[in-house]
Amino acid sequence: MGGGDKCLLPLGGGVLLDQVLTRLVPQTGPIALNANGDPSRFDRFDLPVIPDSIEGFAGPLAGVLAGLDWAHAQGAAQIVAVAGDTPFFPSDLTARLTQAASPAGLALAATPDGHRHPTFGLWPTALRDDLRAALTAGTRKVVAWTDGHGCGTAQFDSEAAFFNVNTPEDLTTAQARL
Numbered sequence: 001m002g003g004g005d006k007c008l009l010p011l012g013g014g015v016l017l018d019q020v021l022t023r024l025v026p027q028t029g030p031i032a033l034n035a036n037g038d039p040s041r042f043d044r045f046d047l048p049v050i051p052d053s054i055e056g057f058a059g060p061l062a063g064v065l066a067g068l069d070w071a072h073a074q075g076a077a078q079i080v081a082v083a084g085d086t087p088f089f090p091s092d093l094t095a096r097l098t099q100a101a102s103p104a105g106l107a108l109a110a111t112p113d114g115h116r117h118p119t120f121g122l123w124p125t126a127l128r129d130d131l132r133a134a135l136t137a138g139t140r141k142v143v144a145w146t147d148g149h150g151c152g153t154a155q156f157d158s159e160a161a162f163f164n165v166n167t168p169e170d171l172t173t174a175q176a177r178l
Contacts (some may be wrong), residue, residue, distance in 0.1 A: 007084030
């Protein structure tokens with residue numbers, strides 16, 4: 001997509017992140033954005049922007065850890081993580097993840113074919129130190145860490161719900177879908 005933040009690409013009358021927030025706000029409490037670099041590019045959203053606390057590009061788990069640390073400081077017991085380039089995720093995502101949570105409090109979204117979408121999950125703040133240790137030790141694959149904690153799976157009826165924008169053609173498809 002030429003670099004930059006995909007979530008700031010134009011979609012509808014706003015950007016991808018506007019669509020994501022429209023779906024997420026009714027499902028959860030306080031929201032923070034995980035992003036590295038200059039946070040001022042997100043000023044118009046009036047949300048906290050939290051960078052990764054693990055050096056280098058450690059992938060999605062580093063973003064989850066940043067969210068867990070932020071939420072813990074707010075007194076929250078868990079977070080729901082979503083991808084900023086996936087504007088049509090289910091409007092019952094949080095409820096279904098909560099229902100599917102394992103005894104450890106973890107759950108990931110999946111499609112009918114069993115394909116998990118590890119950027120869509122429920123994460124307990126109590127596991128943040130364990131996640132930090134795993135990242136420090138080199139773990140980068142989400143499911144490698146979540147499976148070690150008996151992660152639950154919330155299965156959704158449609159692969160299209162987790163359609164994400166990765167190419168200019170995908171952005172055209174998303175625009176048409178609106």
